Amino acid sequence: MSVKSIQMHYPIKTIALAVGISIALSACVGIRPVAPSGTPMSRTSNLALGNPSGAGSNDPNNYLISRPQYVLSFSRDRGLANWVSWVLSPVWKGDARRTNDFRPDLSLPQGWYAAKPSDYTNTGFDRGHLCPSDDRDATPEDNAATFLLSNIVPQAPRHNREVWKNVEEYGRQLMEMGNDVFIIAGASGGGGTGQNGYATSLAGGKLTVPATLWKILVVVPRGTDATFMVTENTRVIAVNIPNTQAAADKPWRAYVTTVDALEQLTGYDFLSNVPTNVQRIIEARIDGGAS
DNA sequence: CTGACTTCC
DNA sequence: GGAAGTCAG
Numbered sequence: 001m002s003v004k005s006i007q008m009h010y011p012i013k014t015i016a017l018a019v020g021i022s023i024a025l026s027a028c029v030g031i032r033p034v035a036p037s038g039t040p041m042s043r044t045s046n047l048a049l050g051n052p053s054g055a056g057s058n059d060p061n062n063y064l065i066s067r068p069q070y071v072l073s074f075s076r077d078r079g080l081a082n083w084v085s086w087v088l089s090p091v092w093k094g095d096a097r098r099t100n101d102f103r104p105d106l107s108l109p110q111g112w113y114a115a116k117p118s119d120y121t122n123t124g125f126d127r128g129h130l131c132p133s134d135d136r137d138a139t140p141e142d143n144a145a146t147f148l149l150s151n152i153v154p155q156a157p158r159h160n161r162e163v164w165k166n167v168e169e170y171g172r173q174l175m176e177m178g179n180d181v182f183i184i185a186g187a188s189g190g191g192g193t194g195q196n197g198y199a200t201s202l203a204g205g206k207l208t209v210p211a212t213l214w215k216i217l218v219v220v221p222r223g224t225d226a227t228f229m230v231t232e233n234t235r236v237i238a239v240n241i242p243n244t245q246a247a248a249d250k251p252w253r254a255y256v257t258t259v260d261a262l263e264q265l266t267g268y269d270f271l272s273n274v275p276t277n278v279q280r281i282i283e284a285r286i287d288g289g290a291s
Numbered sequence: 292c293t294g295a296c297t298t299c300c
Numbered sequence: 301g302g303a304a305g306t307c308a309g
Contacts, residue, residue, distance in 0.1 A: 098304090100292090126306060134304070161305045162298060169299085169304075248298095 040227035050272035083186035105150035124196030128155025158248035192243030
């Protein structure tokens with residue numbers, strides 16, 4: 001739920017229906033219903049929890065790109081994604097090898113700058129994935145989609161290979177423990193410290209070096225049903241990690257925060273498909289990443 | 292494409 | 301030692 005706006009997330013008809021069912025249930029069982037756990041959300045949708053920035057086709061700095069493998073919001077002026085959203089589950093995992101096929105995203109509108117691999121060469125910054133290669137290795141095509149440079153940001157090498165990698169691996173551990181993990185990752189602000197020191201942009205100003213990378217993991221026990229609910233007991237892990245070499249001196253658990261704090265940082269409204277009474281609870285809670 | 296690097300488990 | 305994130309040539 002956004003700190004700035006309390007919005008109606010469900011059409012009147014849906015609410016009327018829900019109220020009707022609740023009344024009917026109460027009448028049958030003779031007790032007051034417990035707090036609603038929510039509406040069903042699709043286990044296979046990369047945008048199941050909502051579109052955090054209301055990305056679409058009108059705003060060039062909040063431009064929606066939707067692929068089977070992930071959904072992202074792109075900023076023309078920053079030359080980077082604002083956020084990428086995807087679901088991590090066993091159907092996306094397999095034996096495909098890392099394609100290493102870093103390449104410009106030519107699906108961007110005509111006239112927009114599309115980053116090239118050479119923009120990163122000898123800059124002291126890694127080509128860091130938002131949606132990781134290893135979260136999409138069921139097929140070579142799925143894996144190659146993560147190497148489109150619209151899914152890549154200039155990332156301090158130690159950040160990428162140490163602390164951020166460990167967050168990614170934690171997400172895959174949660175999956176292997178029997179969960180589907182709904183993930184949103186993004187890059188905020190400007191100015192980071194790579195191998196060669198501080199920089200605000202690459203490619204002559206066309207690619208912003210973000211100041212932090214953040215990530216939200218929503219952990220949903222796997223079921224056979226095509227849908228799932230998010231309740232006040234659902235685990236939500238949020239991190240925000242400065243884009244510096246030194247950030248890797250601490251473990252990722254030193255950077256846990258709340259979704260509320262990330263909403264203040266970004267101005268987005270995360271988990272907007274979750275009922276507001278549930279959002280209020282889970283977005284204020286810090287999950288320290290216990291195994 | 293290959294070999295090499297670094298870190299974590 | 302293996303896995304995962306890369307780099308340079």
